Amino acid sequence: MFIFRQLYDATSSTYTYLLADEGQAVLIDPVFEQARRDAALLRELDLRLLYTLDTHVHADHVTAAWLLQRRLGSRIALSAASGAQGADRLLQHGDRVSFGRRHLEVRATPGHTDGCVSYVLDDQQMAFTGDTLLIRGCGRTDFQQGSAERLFRSVHGQLFTLPAGCLLYPGHDYRGITASSVAEERRHNPRLGGEADLGDFTGYMQHLGLPHPKLIDQAVPANLRCGRPADGALPPPEPGWAPLAYTFAGLWEIEPDALAESAARVQIVDVREAAERNDALGHIPGSLALPMAELEARRAELATDRPIVTVCRSGTRSAQACLLLQRAGHTRVANLSGGMLRWRAQARAVHGETA
Known part of the structure; x- marks a missing residue:
């Protein structure tokens, strides 16, 4: 039976996605502080975590990939173009990540960062777009190898070419909206949809005026290590007063x-x-x-x-x-x-x- 869950970290407004089939699971964009929660859900659903999959090197939170690898024996996978060290599998455009009878197709969607990828479910009914394409928005392009031109071409070439009914699940949403669709974003995305061309988009992105991400100096170095702390130490152990x-x-x-x-x-x-x-x-x-x-x-x-x-x-x-x-x-x-x-x-x- 196919299982899908959308999980949320309120501090960073990050969505984590659990997909599973025949007892095998993958987690997309897990958050370090939520590793205990995610492990509990896997245990209660009787699932074995095969992979953690990051959509890119995040600047606003630390991935739980390394921590879950240590605790659950899962493998770490992310884009070869990310520059990260310590992954078990470096992904290329067109690769497949299998779990049970299902798989995710890897699509390179750079522009927010060089290493951004989106994951498309095998039947093309769901796509996980990270920060490349948000609901009525997109990731910023003013740091971390950002390029408005590359982002525009990634969205139009790799995501807007999916079936109109394909549901899009972003890496973040700051208003509590959980999903969109290809048809909606093609029509209503104010940056990338409608009749917007490359010139319109680059002009829009040049004038966003966003503040520097608060955690970038801590998150990016940690995520280039797949979430491993600089000293390699595990977080404090579970409560020691009884087996819990x-x-x-x-x-x-x-x-x-x-x-x-x-x-x-x-x-x-x-x-x-x-x-x-x-x-x-x-x-x-x-x-x-x-x-x-x-x-x-x-x-x-x-x-x-x-x-x-x-x-x-x-x-x-x-x-x-x-x-x-x-x-x-x-x-x-x-x-x-x-x-x-x-x-x-x-x-x-x-x-x-x-x-």
């Missing part, structure tokens, strides 16, 4: 066996109503009864020097409690995955059952 798993929902979760081993070192907070603690499921020995309705008012009862694990019947209410505590400033908090149902299914000790 990060979820795509933005939560840390702990499995029953890990909680059983860590119980003496953590605060177990049962957010069910009082009557539920003594029903057929019972409650975890030593857990604190703190119903959801009272959690905000009674947060002061929680120690600040010990991690917190939230618990409910199925893990749903306790997930909300976990988020509430995170927003309140608790940095070491996790949810019991599957709640008391999974705890009991694994034959863990309980008090108060009435079975």
Whole structure:
């Protein structure tokens, strides 16, 4: 089954795209700070990441290619014309990147940078254009080997020649718009569409007057190393107080066996109503009864020097409690995955059952 997801980094307004088929996945333009999120989604969808694919050497964020390679064993691929070091595969115009039964065609679309490429899905129903073509706009051409003439020819020769119904997915959008189409951009793009010719476009681009990108001095050198930090050091390790798993929902979760081993070192907070603690499921020995309705008012009862694990019947209410505590400033908090149902299914000790 073909899978497609569009992901967003609010800090840089960057879109990351996940495409997968038959359990094999690629990520286009992953962001360093979102690597944990992307890895969680891959794990929850039971996907193996084959490649990270950057559309170019970015100036506004650092790619997660190197970090995901280290954590997941994925391969790094980007344009041979990018000048980047450390890639597993340097792509040329016309190359294919395969995943499952599908593939992406590589199209060289320079102009924003020398190494810009766009990725076109095999049926030409989707294209990922990076900064070459944005929704009703395009990437700037005033730094990093930029050339308005080359960008104009890239768009008209490689992207506007795709089928009219082909959906276009850009590298960024600063208004929250998620996609466009070839037909829309041919007609409505104020820089490149309609009757605009090369002279019109170059005149437009010469007078954009944009400020220098804030992160260019940090992002470009890092991205020329495929996102590897200058010292080659990995980011800080995952929380060490217990074996935890990060979820795509933005939560840390702990499995029953890990909680059983860590119980003496953590605060177990049962957010069910009082009557539920003594029903057929019972409650975890030593857990604190703190119903959801009272959690905000009674947060002061929680120690600040010990991690917190939230618990409910199925893990749903306790997930909300976990988020509430995170927003309140608790940095070491996790949810019991599957709640008391999974705890009991694994034959863990309980008090108060009435079975």
